[in-house]
Amino acid sequence: MKPLKKFEKGMDLTAKTFAGLEGVLASELESLGAVSVETGKRVVYFRGEKDLLYKVNYLCRTALRILKPVGVFTVRNEKELYDKVKRIDWPALFDVRKKFVVSASVFHSSLTHSHYVALKTKDAIADLFREKTGKRPFVSKENPQIYIDVHISQDKCTISLDSSGESLHKRGYRIAADKAPLNEVLAAGMIRLSGWKKEGDFIDPMCGSGTLPIEAAMEAMQIPAGYYRKHFAFEDWKDFEPDLWENVKQDAAGQITEYDYPIIASDKSYKAFGMARMNLRNAGLHKDVVLLNKPFEKVNPESGKGILMFNPPYGIRLEDRDLIELYRHIGDVLKTKFQGYEAWIITGNPEVAKFIGLKPSRKIVLYNGAIESRLIQFELYAGSRRKRKNRDE
Known part of the structure; x- marks a missing residue:
């Protein structure tokens, strides 16, 4: 974690x-009022007051967790870990009745086993x-109320x-999903990375359980990311302020x-x-979302501009002729039906994406679960790319 300047107000926070x-x-955190924002590997460090802690949980589309550090120290063995954790005033942070x-x-680290830590x-x-209280709180992995994160590096x-x-x-909106659905945070991140200006169609022609179009609708309509959630862990902290939380939601x-x-979803x-x-x-x-039960080639553009974003099957073996x-079929449909659009495709098999037959404008490395993937942009110009370039000049 970065060193803090003395004049910076608020608390240290970490977003995973x-x-x-x-x-x-x-960028999301800064737009919500975070200060001292600094990126790390799979984390963003920032500072803010309690209302910001509530806001980022409720509004951030690309955060997985928001952590509030309560102790930072050096540990070289298990006794040091035990002693220093015990110095933190835990009864001031949560009630003994909370699991x-x-x-x-x-x-x-010299401490090598995360389970033992x-x-x-x-x-x-x-x-x-x-x-301090004569009672011990219950430890439970089933429906805990207080979540504590330990990170040793x-x-x-x-x-x-x-x-x-x-x-x-x-x-909180997904009640049905097939195998390995697209993660909601990843879907929201893909939409943000595309630079979608919310002008024109948003089309997912292979929508699966609907994650991308739902995230697009929430983004376009400014529905909070946490709108459908029933609970956040900070509501069980001792310093929770219900009125402040209600103001954030209102x-x-x-x-x-x-x-x-x-916004069109089809499968x-x-x-x-x-x-x-x-x-x-x-x-x-x-x-708010037009839902179709059609193959890709039967999906029709409506406004004549916008983006397509989808997660087609990508398989493992390039020798799979069906794949x-x-x-190839995806490329043919894009070229013939969606001139004037942008297409964004995420795939865990960049080699098979070459058969689309279009020159990518951009490739972004992302992880779909543990699978290293590419988010690939194709600009589908009306007419040749050279003519389009001349017109722009």
């Missing part, structure tokens, strides 16, 4: 995200409560309260608006169509 989304998350859970990550942290917290230990609880990608509700262009699979329909209805967006033909 996926690799490749650090920049867009930093808590500890997660730990360890890198390049979590166990020693739990012991120190529980022992401190017993000494090169013997530097950061203990944080996780203000989010469940990962922020769990928006202010955000006042920003929700309409979107005048079509040739009736099963995927059914799941997308369930999720759209659960989100109350079934009247190659699929990507």
Whole structure:
């Protein structure tokens, strides 16, 4: 964590995200009023007051978790870890009746086992409560109320309260999903990375359970990322301010608006169509997103401008002829039906994407789960690229 300047107000906070989304998350945080914003590997460090902590949990689309460090110190062995964790005034942070859970990550440290680090942290917290209150809080992985994060790197230990609880990608709108659905935070990050100006169609012709079009609708209509969630972990902290939290939600509700262009979701699979329909209805967006049960080539552009964004199957083996033909077909449809649009495709198999037969304008490395992927942009000019360039000049 970066050194702090003396005049900076507020508290240290850390936002976790996926690799490749650090920049867009930093921009989101700054737009919400965060100061001293600095990116790291899969994290963004920043400072802010308590209302900002609530805001970023509720509004940030590309954050996975928001952590509030409560202790930073050096540890070289298990006794040092236990003793220093025990010095933190845990009873001032949460009530003994709250169930808590500890997660730990360890890198390049003399303490090598994350499970053991979590166990020693739990012991120190529980022992401190017993000494101060005569009672021990329950440790539970099932429906905990207090989430504690331990991060040790090169013997530097950061203990944080996780203000989010469940990962922020769990928006609350998805009630149906097929195998390995696109993560909501990744989908929101893809939309931000595309630079979508919210002028024209947004089309996902292979929508699966509907994550991309739902995230696009929420972005376009300024529906908060956490709008459908029922709870955040900071609501169980001792210093929680219900009135401040209510003000944050009311202010955000006042920003929700309409979107005048079509958002189109389609899938040739009736099963995927059914799941997308369930999720759209659960989100109350079934009247705002046009949902179709059609193959890609039957999806028609409406406004004549906008973007397509989708996550086609990509397989593992390049020798799969069906896969190659699929990507050739994607290229043919893009060239013949969507001139004037931008297409953004995420794939975990960049080699098969070459069969689209279009020159990429941009490639961005992202991770879809553990799979290194590419978000690829194709600009679908009306006429030749040379003619378009001459007109722009």
